[in-house]
Amino acid sequence: MIDLNNWRNFIPELSQKEVEIPHFDRASLRENRQKNPVWIHFGGGNLYRGFHAEIAQRLADLGELSTGVIVCETFDEEIIERAYQDFDDLILEVVMPSSGEFVKRILAATADSLYCHPDCSEHFDKMIRHFENPSLQLVTFAITEKGYRLKDTNNKYIGPIAVDIKNGPKKPSHTMSILAVLLYKRFLSGAWPIALVSTDNFSQNGSQLRTSLLTIAKEWQKEGYVQNTFIQYLSNEEIVAFPWTMIDRITPNPSLSVSKMLAKEGFSNMSIFQTAKGNNIAPFVNTEDIHYLIMEDHFPNGRPKFEKAGVFLTDRATVDKADTMKVTTCLNPLHTSLAIMGCLLGYRSIAEEMKDPDLSLLVSEIGYNEGLPVVESPGIIDPKIFLEEVITVRFSNPNIPDMPQRIATDTSQKVAIRYGETIKKYMEIEVKDPQTLVFIPLTLAAWLRYLIGINDQGKPFIPSPDPLLTDLQHKLSDIQLGTQDTSHIHEKMAPILSNKEIFGVDLYQAELGRKIEEMFIKMVAGPNAVRKTLQDYLQEHGGNLSWK
Template identity: 50%
Template sequence: VAAEIEAGPAHAASSMGIVCALLVDRFEAGAAPIAMVSTDNFSQNGRRFQEAILTIARGWLEHGHVTQDFVDYVSDESRVSFPWSMIDRITPNPSPETEAALREQGWEDLDLIKTSGPTFAGFANTEAAHYLVIEDSFPNGRPALEEGGVIMCDRETAERADTMKVTACLNPLHTCLAVYGCLLGYTRIWQEMENPDLVALIRRLGYDEDLPVVVDPKVIDPKTFIDELLAERLPNKSLPDAPQRIAADTSQKVPIRYGHTLNAYLEAGRDVSGLVAIPLAIAGWLRYLLAVDDKGEAFEPSPDPLLADLRAQLAGISLGETDPAKIHEAVSPILSNAEIFSLDLYEAGLGEKIEGMFAELNAGPGAVAATVGKYVR
């Protein structure tokens, strides 16, 4: 980014630099208003998009590549808006199952292209269910997007819809299935939905523990959203999503998917001691970090920026270790880390409970399945 700022818009190389350069062209051609709509799948995407563009624009100003008038143009939301949105459609990596099904229908040139990151192909896996909520901030007018099923609303509603999804009604359930799927040897999410104990666990997580504190965005009913997720989306065998994909970057997800809900309980003065699914999901993640499955066999954890540090913290714990003192010494620096969970789980009253659940999950081969069954049956 620093090199790009120094070089200026004519040599923009990053995606944000290219977008900013296009805005320079628009400004110089008459500065017509425009809405820069982000459908990136993360919270407050419009704000982050705007901040990225303004960072580049101000850097170009400092180096004399643009004028203050251009920066003022991009900064004025009545001229250049950055609507917030919530997008939801599960789209995993292209899978061999879909490749085979399409070949049977006569399609060609579908070879999977594997890289060190995502897998690419001439097709995409996705699902029928989809949601797109967009803040209605279009300074130059817009097409009738609502006629295509887009939910148009104000910024607060768009943010509430996103918060509903990522903190309560989808993402927490997905992450719970991801870590337990890896531990129990599953390679597809739909396979996990045939395990009644895992289904009971995420039902308790969604309906009993998340819904009581979620803020209803009104444009999507939270309970109906979970109903569809459990009945149609997660069991969909035509959507070959993998728990290993969802388990990536879990350390970056837990403050949003679990910390947010716990903070909502605490801010409302509600007792969290009776929660089961949320602490069991967190304990399952700790057990996952040992990289040993429920059969006692090693597996490769999904990429995570904190993986090496977290595994080093748990290095003294092997499968079968249940000593409370040793477990506390190993996991307490993680569970008390507000940078990971957005709160200290001991101060919240759940640290010791999670330690106990982790000990049960770690008792030996078969303990993961047995522990989940114990808590949900």
């Protein structure tokens, strides 16, 4: 059996199986990391393992990254222990094109893994020393949208943030507070320049990271915990930069079928496990072959030559256009629509959903007819070609074991960007009218129907984790399958649909609130009403895609 930890002892077997292996001195890389760290990454989950770690490997193989990446977790120490340290920080990557010819490679450019939390003083002290080192050029983040959220829907600080503000830098718990402490240490040690690079899947991610970080720092300054000069340090983007990015690579949870395939091919210890905090992880990562990373080229302390690893480096405006194209039009809204409908209709695979003519037409309508007409081309990517690739190749790839249940996670944190931005454009552009939208409001109605926790067959199901799930389900608690009282439904829906924190816009001001209520009433009429409602709207409004 091939042991990932001791892969060098199995080079003939790996060569026979066409597994790509590292071509750099890992011992030297780890030694350099300790002395002169360059790149730290927050969030050791599957996106890092299937994308950032591959970029780092390509750079290390080319001699362009002699220090590797230091990956850290602030939330789930079990990921560090079981997915990284137990496997010497090695990752077995499985790239899965639609052709079925899988590419396997051992990624070894992760130079260290740390649980970056005051509860683990040894690791936290190491991270402080790394941040105090002038050589550190950048910190990347893949912590999901909710990792940046400091307030709840009532505009109050969430519990951990409120505690962190009160306690100051002495024992932070939230990722943003931990980052603020580390940057305060960097400031005190010499106010060295650095780039803080969010690679999470939402528009203007660098701006959100900057806002969240400065919010905490300013609260600490008010309490007398930090100096005003620290605020000035963080506010000067010529010293502390927050480059915007667009990242795109579908990287689902580890697949049981891939685990079995690897075991059959002779790899040992390839089992999938779930941490106590609910994260699915494995020694391997499975991902698609198509990918994009576009970064604003603003790194005050220098950077690795990312362009040699296939990364696009450009200006902020181009990044924003590319990200807006993807997040609000050509991929993410379609993904979320499939996720919501898939959960209601009993699907367990995105690729299987794309075989359903109703669902395939639904996402085509959202992409081609509702999103594409108001999106601006970034120039470096053609939105129409990108959208075509998403619908015909990527979502339909049978080898990507992606599930609607995964995509449906944290939907309340996503709808403002994925749908709200397009709705705003229809409100702002003189020749557009939000009342002409059909399939975006239909998706939002389906999400509210999903929150009831009853599928289209009338059977209970457990919605995916979401920080607002309990609150939203409480608001909808007395709506049952068969509820048709329009005034009662309006009373329950109005506080939700008017919430700008959730949708990015008051949907009644957009003149869509009542339309969504009507769609919801149809979907909640009884068993199979979701399918019937979808088909009715497609029959009446869909199918005009000839211009695509």
